[in-house]
Every structure is written in C-alpha cells, then in structure tokens.
C-alpha cells in the first residue's frame with residue numbers, strides 16, 4: 001500500500017519535499033499539508049495536488065490519513081513536533097538540524113528509541129553522486145584508515161533571511177554552523193566511518209551580520225528583525241580512534257572562495273576530495289602521485305529524490321535510515337560543543353549521557 005505522507009511546513013524546504021514525494025507516486029501519496037501560515041499551505045496543496053490542508057500540525061499528526069510526517073519548519077519547533085509525531089505512531093522525516101540544540105536532539109532520540117517508527121534526518125548531501133562514489137571506494141578499503149579530514153563551506157556573501165528566524169538564535173540555534181555546517185559535519189563523519197567524536201575546540205565570529213553586511217539572496221530580509229548569530233565558525237573535532245576533523249563554515253567572509261561545499265579525506269592508502277559536483281581519488285603508485293577524477297553524471301537524478309526513496313524503503317522494510325536519530329544527535333552534540341568552546345575559550349569534552 002502506498003505510504004501516506006503529511007507535510008508540516010509549506011515554506012522553501014516543505015515545497016522541495018512535496019516536489020520529490022509527488023514524483024514517487026507508485027510508493028507514496030501526499031495526503032495532507034499544514035503551515036502556521038495557512039494560505040501558503042493552500043498554495044502548495046494546489047501546486048502538488050494535495051487533498052487536505054489541515055489547520056494545525058497537531059491535526060495533521062493525529063490524522064488517520066497520514067502514516068509519515070515530513071517536518072520542514074524553523075529549528076526551534078523540530079523537537080516538539082517530531083516527538084508528538086513519534087508518540088502518535090507516525091514515521092518522521094525531520095529537516096536538519098535534528099534539534100535546535102543537543103538537549104532537544106536528545107529528547108527526540110529518546111522518543112525514537114521507545115518506538116519502532118522510522119526517524120530520519122534530511123541530509124541530502126549523503127545522496128549526492130560524488131560523495132556516493134567516494135563512499136563506495138571507502139567501503140572497498142581503497143583509502144585505508146582515514147586519520148584526518150577537512151570539511152567546510154565558505155559562502156562569501158550568503159547571509160539568509162537577515163532578521164527572520166534564520167538569524168535569531170532562539171529560533172535557529174545559531175548561524176552557518178548549525179545551518180550549513182551541520183550538513184558538512186554529517187557528511188564528513190559518515191565518510192570517515194562514523195568515528196565517535198570525543199572533544200572539540202572551536203571559535204565563532206559575527207563580523208558581517210551585525211553590520212548588515214554579507215547579505216545573500218536566500219529569504220527576504222526583515223530589517224526590523226534580530227541578528228544575534230555567528231557568520232563564521234571554525235573547529236577541530238577529535239575522535240575516540242585518534243582521527244581528527246577540521247570544520248570551517250561561513251555565511252559571509254572576505255575570502256577567495258568558490259562558495260561550494262568540500263570534504264577532503266586523508267587515509268593511509270589513499271585520499272578523496274569532494275567539491276560540489278566534482279571530486280578526486282588520490283593515491284601514490286609507481287612512486288608517483290596518481291589521481292582519478294570523479295564527477296556527477298549528466299543525467300543524474302536529484303539527490304533529494306534518492307533521499308525520499310530511502311525514507312520510504314526504510315518504512316517498508318523496517319530498516320534504520322543511514323541518517324538516523326543517533327547520527328542527528330551526534331551532530332547536535334558536536335555543534336553545541338563548538339559553541340561552548342567558543343564561549344569559554346576551552347576545549348570541550350562531549351557529554352554522551354542520554
């Protein structure tokens with residue numbers, strides 16, 4: 001039977017999810033949508049042929065016509081809605097970051113552990129072609145032990161929605177670190193083989209946003225709003241197996257950057273680099289450095305479509321998603337530690353207690 005999907009949040013990402021799931025008609029059907037701003041939910045319902053617009057997230061979560069809930073609302077509301085949905089017996093596809101902070105993520109993880117429902121975090125970069133090609137080589141052992149890695153995403157002038165929820169820490173939890181840094185952290189840890197992070201040293205800066213500089217094109221600014229988050233973050237994360245990861249992200253910076261996300265993996269037998277739609281495998285052979293270029297195939301399908309299909313197949317087959325609640329919690333723990341390290345000036349040990 002087709003899985004019945006309900007979407008909470010009809011904004012940018014809610015619309016992206018609607019576009020993906022509506023292409024998977026043989027596997028699922030979007031039966032309901034809601035948003036605090038109902039006219040937007042009505043508009044999306046028309047665009048994607050969704051039968052019901054429900055008046056509130058609670059009504060959608062309790063609906064008998066919904067098996068799985070997609071949550072695409074500001075970070076502040078992730079935990080309360082995800083927990084309500086899990087407790088109502090729904091499967092959950094939750095946007096990143098899993099929680100606005102590690103405590104919120106911990107609550108979601110606990111709820112998911114006392115239920116048999118699928119809880120998946122939407123990290124579409126794991127489904128991009130070049131990272132998938134790199135993962136295949138890692139799984140074949142071609143890189144050996146990955147002992148250090150570097151990941152990041154420098155946007156030169158990309159502050160999203162100045163003054164909206166994006167730039168208010170009480171609603172977003174932070175700036176580029178929690179917005180785009182969480183994607184890079186998630187991807188790098190996954191490619192490194194999910195080592196357990198144990199400590200973090202980090203620093204964050206706000207040199208553009210407070211001066212209303214570095215504004216990007218994503219989201220409409222609200223000049224009466226608040227900007228109280230960082231616009232650049234840098235950190236070194238140490239793992240229990242001795243490996244290290246350096247993470248660097250910005251929404252705005254004076255730097256010669258091509259604005260693309262990157263991961264560099266350095267292993268005992270080989271290395272791999274990912275940069276946007278391109279990548280490289282690197283090693284030494286016949287006493288010479290050798291490289292194999294990687295690229296995204298021209299007719300490649302959208303990575304978000306692969307992500308949506310994975311969510312549906314986890315529900316059908318009762319599997320754990322690769323971006324599980326545990327991986328979401330891990331990301332939130334690291335992010336909290338980076339913010340704390342920046343505040344205190346000290347290295348922070350991760351608190352794995354549940």
Ligand SMILES: NC(=O)c1ccc[n+]([C@@H]2O[C@H](COP(=O)([O-])OP(=O)(O)OC[C@H]3O[C@@H](n4cnc5c(N)ncnc54)[C@H](O)[C@@H]3O)[C@@H](O)[C@H]2O)c1
Nearest residue numbers: 009010011012013014035036037072073074075077095096
């Ligand atoms: N995976 C990605 O690459 C990606 C990209 C963009 C955004 N996101 C994530 O998606 C989430 C939403 O971001 P966005 O860009 O779509 O924001 P947005 O502001 O465009 O949309 C959010 C929508 O949620 C609605 N909303 C707010 N509170 C609500 C509530 N309590 N119940 C129901 N609806 C509510 C708003 O009216 C708005 O329409 C965030 O967590 C963000 O981090 C992920």
